[in-house]
Amino acid sequence: MRVRVQEADFDLTTEISLLRQARPDVGAVVAFIGLVRDVNAGASVSELTLEHYPAMTQKALASIAEQAQQRWEVDEVLVIHRVGRLLPMDQIVLVAVAGAHRGPAFHACEFIMDYLKTQAPFWKKEQTSDGAHWVEARSSDDAAAARWEQS
Amino acid sequence: MLLNVLYFARLRENLGLAQEQITLQSTRSCVSDLLDYLRARGPQWQATLAAEKNLRVAVNQDLARFETALKDGDEVALFPPVTGG
Numbered sequence: 315m316r317v318r319v320q321e322a323d324f325d326l327t328t329e330i331s332l333l334r335q336a337r338p339d340v341g342a343v344v345a346f347i348g349l350v351r352d353v354n355a356g357a358s359v360s361e362l363t364l365e366h367y368p369a370m371t372q373k374a375l376a377s378i379a380e381q382a383q384q385r386w387e388v389d390e391v392l393v394i395h396r397v398g399r400l401l402p403m404d405q406i407v408l409v410a411v412a413g414a415h416r417g418p419a420f421h422a423c424e425f426i427m428d429y430l431k432t433q434a435p436f437w438k439k440e441q442t443s444d445g446a447h448w449v450e451a452r453s454s455d456d457a458a459a460a461r462w463e464q465s
Numbered sequence: 466m467l468l469n470v471l472y473f474a475r476l477r478e479n480l481g482l483a484q485e486q487i488t489l490q491s492t493r494s495c496v497s498d499l500l501d502y503l504r505a506r507g508p509q510w511q512a513t514l515a516a517e518k519n520l521r522v523a524v525n526q527d528l529a530r531f532e533t534a535l536k537d538g539d540e541v542a543l544f545p546p547v548t549g550g
Contacts, residue, residue, distance in 0.1 A: 365474055367473055370526035370542065395550075407549070431547070432546075435473065435542075435547055436547055437473060437544070437545065448475045450548070
């Protein structure tokens with residue numbers, strides 16, 4: 315399991331090459347990338363600042379990745395989350411999962427994103443045409459994370 | 466007990482404070498007791514910490530509950546629901 319929190323951008327191809335390096339048993343890689351959109355809740359967004367709780371972030375992400383690895387048969391998990399100032403179209407987050415088969419890899423990737431959205435200590439502040447404001451948490455994200463507790 | 470208390474995002478801005486040391490007189494306290502202590506500081510604290518549904522807490526960098534017990538030396542972080550990803 316690899317977890318990184320960084321200001322710098324990341325390159326998907328490089329990261330996936332590293333993830334599956336010397337792993338001929340890997341038959342499936344599933345990756346999700348989250349991006350900064352230029353519009354949110356009806357207002358245009360010119361930039362985003364991501365604040366986090368440094369002492370907790372790494373620990374929270376590692377715990378989420380570990381839960382996924384316990385629950386599904388996957389070989390490697392990578393989570394990269396950016397912090398600091400970001401612009402529309404920038405990459406925010408990468409979750410990549412490698413395993414023998416696609417089913418567990420798809421599930422693990424979605425689980426990690428759903429839990430990250432509700433449990434990892436990051437907060438977005440948007441600069442919009444209406445001024446700067448903190449992004450509100452969505453109840454749909456809580457619902458998405460709750461699904462995994464029933465199944 | 467001595468607590469290291471951290472505030473993040475909207476809470477940090479509203480309270481004008483990122484971190485402080487707080488001494489609670491009781492030896493048996495939970496997160497709710499700390500919140501009551503903070504709310505008693507004045508209207509700004511009361512208003513910022515009023516709605517528990519907009520409040521999350523971590524004790525020693527793990528998500529916790531309002532009834533989680535605290536002990537001397539704990540790091541308690543208060544913040545709004547997270548919005549990463």
